[in-house]
Amino acid sequence: MSKLGLGKINGIIGLQWGDEAKGKLVHKLSNNSIYKAVARFAGGNNAGHTIVHEGKTIVTHLISSGILWGKKAILGSGVVIDPKSLIDEMGVIQSLTKESLRTKLLIDSRCQIIFPWHILLDQILEDMRSSKIDTTKRGIGPALTEKVSRDGILIGDMLNPSFEQILAEKKEERICYINHLLNNNYVPVVNKDSYRKKLLEIDKSVVEDYLRYAEILKPYITDTSSWIYEALRDGKTILAEGAQGALLDNTFGTYPDVTSSSTIVGSIFTGLGISPKYLGDVLGVTKAYATRVGNGIFLTELGDIGEILAKKGNEFGATTGRKRRCGAIDIPALRHAIRLNSPNSIALMKLDVLDTLDQIPICTYYVEGFKVINNFPTLQYEWNNVEPHYEYLPGWERSTRNCRKYSELPRELIRYINYIQDLINVEISVLSVGPSPEETIFL
Numbered sequence: 001m002s003k004l005g006l007g008k009i010n011g012i013i014g015l016q017w018g019d020e021a022k023g024k025l026v027h028k029l030s031n032n033s034i035y036k037a038v039a040r041f042a043g044g045n046n047a048g049h050t051i052v053h054e055g056k057t058i059v060t061h062l063i064s065s066g067i068l069w070g071k072k073a074i075l076g077s078g079v080v081i082d083p084k085s086l087i088d089e090m091g092v093i094q095s096l097t098k099e100s101l102r103t104k105l106l107i108d109s110r111c112q113i114i115f116p117w118h119i120l121l122d123q124i125l126e127d128m129r130s131s132k133i134d135t136t137k138r139g140i141g142p143a144l145t146e147k148v149s150r151d152g153i154l155i156g157d158m159l160n161p162s163f164e165q166i167l168a169e170k171k172e173e174r175i176c177y178i179n180h181l182l183n184n185n186y187v188p189v190v191n192k193d194s195y196r197k198k199l200l201e202i203d204k205s206v207v208e209d210y211l212r213y214a215e216i217l218k219p220y221i222t223d224t225s226s227w228i229y230e231a232l233r234d235g236k237t238i239l240a241e242g243a244q245g246a247l248l249d250n251t252f253g254t255y256p257d258v259t260s261s262s263t264i265v266g267s268i269f270t271g272l273g274i275s276p277k278y279l280g281d282v283l284g285v286t287k288a289y290a291t292r293v294g295n296g297i298f299l300t301e302l303g304d305i306g307e308i309l310a311k312k313g314n315e316f317g318a319t320t321g322r323k324r325r326c327g328a329i330d331i332p333a334l335r336h337a338i339r340l341n342s343p344n345s346i347a348l349m350k351l352d353v354l355d356t357l358d359q360i361p362i363c364t365y366y367v368e369g370f371k372v373i374n375n376f377p378t379l380q381y382e383w384n385n386v387e388p389h390y391e392y393l394p395g396w397e398r399s400t401r402n403c404r405k406y407s408e409l410p411r412e413l414i415r416y417i418n419y420i421q422d423l424i425n426v427e428i429s430v431l432s433v434g435p436s437p438e439e440t441i442f443l
């Protein structure tokens with residue numbers, strides 16, 4: 001069948017460990033009249049997107065900011081949903097828009113539900129690990145584990161007249177499982193008593209709470225895979241909003257210190273239930289430096305410069321408030337993420353955070369003894385054997401916040417952009433010099 005006349009899905013994908021300021025770009029780009037809808041395809045409320053909308057700073061976790069421009073916001077089947085978090089966010093979004101969410105928010109019936117026992121398990125399992133992942137404790141991992149083991153409940157089950165019974169049976173099953181963990185003397189968990197107390201609270205309130213959430217969410221639940229398919233057949237363009245970043249991908253990231261879902265371009269299609277033949281353009285997003293929140297390998301993490309970047313870039317997690325680790329842009333890691341996603345072009349974000357540095361560090365390759373390593377290693381023990389090699393470009397040492405055109409950028413900054421572009425061999429098409437939508441330069 002010819003592709004002519006069909007709509008397409010453009011994707012915005014993070015190329016680092018998340019927090020690349022994708023939220024700002026989605027907010028800016030989704031205002032374009034070509035987009036009919038913006039769709040989240042993976043992750044859950046572990047993600048935090050900070051946006052500045054009409055002068056107000058807002059943090060969203062699940063609902064795409066495209067809804068503020070009147071676009072449909074879709075939560076595709078790959079998303080895991082904490083109903084309470086979603087309902088709270090619906091309240092925030094509703095207070096910012098005159099349009100009713102009722103016609104704008106679509107939740108796929110196949111999304112997995114996060115229950116309080118998943119959040120509790122996220123804590124217990126972390127306690128049990130000798131090497132901590134430092135998860136966001138939002139229950140994402142346990143909910144996705146139960147999806148794979150076929151023990152989860154779908155949000156579409158809220159429409160089932162037997163939902164209360166399904167819920168009550170699942171609750172008994174999960175409580176039995178967690179009690180088994182807590183009562184086993186060989187399971188190395190401290191604070192077992194406090195976990196038992198939380199489990200009792202869950203036992204008491206979960207059914208009633210989730211029946212209430214179901215009444216609120218039912219009108220939004222639908223088959224979004226079919227909805228997107230029809231829109232694409234009708235020639236419409238959809239924006240797919242990535243969560244986290246390629247280096248947190250469950251398979252191709254820095255395993256085991258990764259999230260529990262796939263974050264790379266292929267997951268747009270498995271997460272929305274759409275064929276890859278509809279892929280349009282992919283915009284890869286990276287900061288002009290690197291950050292990571294949580295444990296795991298971070299070869300270009302820096303001490304003093306890292307502190308400056310953390311402060312200037314306000315590098316605190318939008319979801320958990322945790323301080324992000326900061327360091328230099330890592331070219332082999334970026335090339336790895338580019339290989340996985342084949343972006344058509346790159347957005348280079350938070351350039352203004354580098355404004356005060358007299359020289360800008362760039363990790364161009366790694367070394368292992370006398371050996372030069374150009375590729376991002378695949379396995380944890382290999383990362384432990386390599387050291388970053390840095391090159392330094394002169395800084396521009398002046399504020400770029402007011403720059404609105406390429407021609408207004410400092411000469412040193414243009415040199416930095418060209419240098420990165422040559423190293424990654426992909427066109428840089430967007431620059432960001434501040435959090436507001438107007439602080440964006442299209443090349």
Ligand code: IMP
Pocket residue numbers: 017018019046047048133134135136137138139140141243244248257258259260293294295
């Ligand atoms: P989880 O996704 O909560 O299971 O956490 C697993 C790892 O992914 C932890 O290191 C988290 O800090 C990290 N992580 C999850 N979501 C995000 C995000 O949106 N930004 C940055 N890191 C994240």
